[in-house]
Amino acid sequence: MTAYKAAQLDTVKPSRIARAADDEVGGNGDLRMGELSDLLGYALKRAQLKVFDDFLRCVSSLHLTPAQFSVLLLMEQNPGRNQTEIANALGILRPNFVAMLDGLESRELCMRVRSAHDRRSHSLVLTDRGRATLARAKKLVATKHEARLNEVLGPANRAALLQMLTTIAEDF
Amino acid sequence: MTAYKAAQLDTVKPSRIARAADDEVGGNGDLRMGELSDLLGYALKRAQLKVFDDFLRCVSSLHLTPAQFSVLLLMEQNPGRNQTEIANALGILRPNFVAMLDGLESRELCMRVRSAHDRRSHSLVLTDRGRATLARAKKLVATKHEARLNEVLGPANRAALLQMLTTIAEDF
């Protein structure tokens, strides 16, 4: 393998770190978490739930889930692509993408447009409302959600974390 | 906030990193992922799915899910605790814990024992088979699953990642 340079961590919430070493992490009254404190998958899951919760909270005024946000984002970045392409890019199965699009389309955030070249497929395009909503969502995500993560982790560590997660997602 | 020392990352899969900068991450043919490549929540979710998949694969011979593994682990670390306590510690709702325990108990990995002090509650205890299965699971997780993560990330970064995820789960 190729190694990252050692990521030297210190001084963040030493009390927490101490408690982790004590094997009494987690705020569960006083249950011992044992090897669970060292399981990357367990930490990953708990962190993911927290982050998604915060995302929903930060963007609640627009009524967008993380999944819906990602779909709108991809439509903006890839105008004219069809359902299969957008769904595949996000790891959403085509059958499950239908109801999701129905929801976004009924809120007039996007449209399905029959392709002229291949009348089987639907080109997906953002509406003006969709573009505006996405723009507002991006601003909320950046200034509230990601900003909070930056506060907790620090910018350099946030970047390191993103890098490692991406490595796992792609090269693991 | 208190900062981690900068976690300096480099040289892991430069081609992937370059593609990330190119905004064409993800193996989606050629769709642009846009700001998604920078969303911590998105990276977190994808990494979590990969890691859980690998966990299942590594431990498939024992037919244990991550959730089941975590329950057995907590029973071992906290013998005699009741359902509510174990479930709470793992963020599992008590009603949903019932079917889960039914499954583990029917495989004779654990037992519900009516408490003498409070006849409403069930003390949870591992059976010998449960202890043996857990021991084998731990070995598989350590030598196959976590070992692979260590290869991909390097030990220092694996530790840094765990630390940051725990920080998010607890202090975010």
Added chain:
DNA sequence: TATTGTTATACTCTATAACTATA
């Protein structure tokens, strides 16, 4: 009255097979 385990239930996600209309 409160709590433990439980049932029932519902809603979201995810996954697969099969249909239709086009190609």
Added chain:
DNA sequence: TATAGTTATAGAGTATAACAATA
């Protein structure tokens, strides 16, 4: 025949209300 979108369906995971036994 193959593909795009769709329907139907089934299985996990998660959430809440309410009940019986016990405290």
